[in-house]
Amino acid sequence: MAGQPAQQRPGLPAASWRSLARALALSAIDPWWNPPWALKWQRSWHQAHTHVQDGHVLDAAAGFPGTSSALATWLINQCAQYDTLQPDQQDLIARIGLTADRARGAAARPAEREADFAVGLGYARSYHSAHGTLAAAISTVHDGFELGRWLRRQRQHARTDADRGSPQSAAAEALTAVDPWWCPPWSMAWQRAWQDIHHQVQAGHQLDAMHEFRSFSSTERAWLRRQITRYGGLHPGQQRLLADIGLTEESTRTRSVTPYAETALEHARGYTATHGSLATPYCAVHDGFPLGSWLARQRLLAHNANTPYAVHRALTTLDPWWNPPWPMRWQRAYHHACTTPISSTTHSWASAQRAAWRRLHPQQRALLTDIGITPENRTATRRREATRSYPPSPGLAHARAWAEGTGNLCVPKSAHHEGFPLGVWLIQQRRKAGQRRLSPATLHALDTIDPWWNPPWPFHWHRTYHHAQSCHRTSQPYPPRITSWIQTQHRDWPRLHPQQQHLLTTIGFTPDFTSDTCSTLDNRRNA
Numbered sequence: 001m002a003g004q005p006a007q008q009r010p011g012l013p014a015a016s017w018r019s020l021a022r023a024l025a026l027s028a029i030d031p032w033w034n035p036p037w038a039l040k041w042q043r044s045w046h047q048a049h050t051h052v053q054d055g056h057v058l059d060a061a062a063g064f065p066g067t068s069s070a071l072a073t074w075l076i077n078q079c080a081q082y083d084t085l086q087p088d089q090q091d092l093i094a095r096i097g098l099t100a101d102r103a104r105g106a107a108a109r110p111a112e113r114e115a116d117f118a119v120g121l122g123y124a125r126s127y128h129s130a131h132g133t134l135a136a137a138i139s140t141v142h143d144g145f146e147l148g149r150w151l152r153r154q155r156q157h158a159r160t161d162a163d164r165g166s167p168q169s170a171a172a173e174a175l176t177a178v179d180p181w182w183c184p185p186w187s188m189a190w191q192r193a194w195q196d197i198h199h200q201v202q203a204g205h206q207l208d209a210m211h212e213f214r215s216f217s218s219t220e221r222a223w224l225r226r227q228i229t230r231y232g233g234l235h236p237g238q239q240r241l242l243a244d245i246g247l248t249e250e251s252t253r254t255r256s257v258t259p260y261a262e263t264a265l266e267h268a269r270g271y272t273a274t275h276g277s278l279a280t281p282y283c284a285v286h287d288g289f290p291l292g293s294w295l296a297r298q299r300l301l302a303h304n305a306n307t308p309y310a311v312h313r314a315l316t317t318l319d320p321w322w323n324p325p326w327p328m329r330w331q332r333a334y335h336h337a338c339t340t341p342i343s344s345t346t347h348s349w350a351s352a353q354r355a356a357w358r359r360l361h362p363q364q365r366a367l368l369t370d371i372g373i374t375p376e377n378r379t380a381t382r383r384r385e386a387t388r389s390y391p392p393s394p395g396l397a398h399a400r401a402w403a404e405g406t407g408n409l410c411v412p413k414s415a416h417h418e419g420f421p422l423g424v425w426l427i428q429q430r431r432k433a434g435q436r437r438l439s440p441a442t443l444h445a446l447d448t449i450d451p452w453w454n455p456p457w458p459f460h461w462h463r464t465y466h467h468a469q470s471c472h473r474t475s476q477p478y479p480p481r482i483t484s485w486i487q488t489q490h491r492d493w494p495r496l497h498p499q500q501q502h503l504l505t506t507i508g509f510t511p512d513f514t515s516d517t518c519s520t521l522d523n524r525r526n527a
Contacts, residue, residue: 037089044074045092052096060102079103080153084138104156117171120150125178132199134175134182135191155183186235193223198245207246261311267291268318276339278315278322279331299323303492325495326361338371355436359456361497395425396445399453409446409453410466430454457497465503472507
């Protein structure tokens, strides 16, 4: 090989080339001569493979009769750990007749099973005495014994028996006596999360729902919030476990006012008495208390909660519009217009409300009417009409072409049409319209192309609506993100703009739809 031309091994030293050549030669003899797993595993597999080649069948359900005790134990372990094996290991196991289905149905020999179970049960009792649970992770090793894998194997057997309708085995009864929730009908991840919080509650932590469980980690807080949100859909056993840590059905629906919240309410009462409103800026501080940030947090909680907090009802008593369905900046501007003399600033804001009257929420219109701002009472000072005619914007032609193809002007910012930056152009037109600087001709043309090209609600809502509308029109199932969005619309229906409610009804959603509506509509469209 030393006499071979150098170009046959470019960039490789002679020693590396010889090592590579030897590896290729060995791979030609046995592709698994150097596997990425332990050689002990490979040797056991070869022993089983030889057993099969000799004409024997590996009967997993019977505990692998005809094999040695050591080989049977190895085969049972592979079946129990099948999901944790590497894909190539699973392929090798399949070559000796152990597919995924057969691996799940594996059983140990009666005598070995009894002896092995007695040993494992002893370790399980010891672990439970130390930790109070058998919700051990699969990687758990207790006193040198792979307890996590052993428990997983016992759960597989117990669930297989349950699926077949068989009575509970003596092994399952023994483990249930140690921990009633060793094999729950829900995920072990849920059980472990509950157990971690249960330990903390026993150590003195309080479940302070009013303050978003602030004594727990961010992951645990998120888990606890999910249990409140999904409480009605939980298994009765899960609900009993939650009651053990203080989360009952009553507590998830009735959220009392904590001492801290009562202090915050006192400051809110004082601020309202002074200013007549709770339309505070985020940075507002009242007598040293961060009232603005606290109110912002309560608005977020009110938006995400299915049931109102008692403190939110108290805030509504102080100011019915402390958490309006429109942006708080509008509410602050409205309060400013109510409490300050007429100036150029308030006059400009009032003129903007008249111009946008059609797009306002009905309750915004009612508030404006209460202070004398109506679409009819425009003052004599109007914008001077343009006397020159300007050519139409080139963006209008692209907007028409886009709308002809998609049916709307819900255009992504990065979208281009025939090289024209249509997405950016439409953003500029919406900004001009908000500042009352958009020419009447362009405004009329865009309104004609798509009446909702510049909706009065957040544009991300409009994009998601069009995605749902596309699924509805093409009879495609709603993806999880859209299903979650639709459920949010159901929860927030009273706060939606009437035109948002109208748009939702055009794709089959009404105030009385439930969480099952998406699947029901999918079934109807696919029938």
